[in-house]
Amino acid sequence: MPTExxxxxxxxxxxxxxxxxxSRLAWVLTAIMLAVYYGFILLVAFAPDLLKQRIGDxxxxxxxxxxxxxxxxxxxxxxxxxxxxxxxxxxLTARIHQGNAS
Numbered sequence: 001m002p003t004e005x006x007x008x009x010x011x012x013x014x015x016x017x018x019x020x021x022x023s024r025l026a027w028v029l030t031a032i033m034l035a036v037y038y039g040f041i042l043l044v045a046f047a048p049d050l051l052k053q054r055i056g057d058x059x060x061x062x063x064x065x066x067x068x069x070x071x072x073x074x075x076x077x078x079x080x081x082x083x084x085x086x087x088x089x090x091x092l093t094a095r096i097h098q099g100n101a102s
Contacts, residue, residue, distance in 0.1 A: 008100055015096050018089060018092040021089070025081065029080065033073065033077055043063075
């Protein structure tokens with residue numbers, strides 16, 4: 001790719017908006033996932049008796065739904081990123097292409 005085109009794209013306001021928004025979302029989603037994951041790991045390490053508590057009269061313990069919750073959180077956060085990438089980020093990318101097509 002020619003250097004002139006790269007410099008023009010790097011100065012494009014849509015490109016700057018795209019990189020700023022994508023970076024901010026990535027950091028927020030990463031922070032949420034790290035908090036959920038390490039929160040669960042800290043429970044496993046320091047409060048195993050809490051996770052061993054049975055729910056109702058069955059054999060299911062509290063640790064099982066919390067572990068499933070960690071997995072579902074990861075799926076949800078991935079879905080949020082994909083939704084933003086396929087919508088807002090694709091629109092900004094198309095504007096960058098239109099503004100620098102030559």
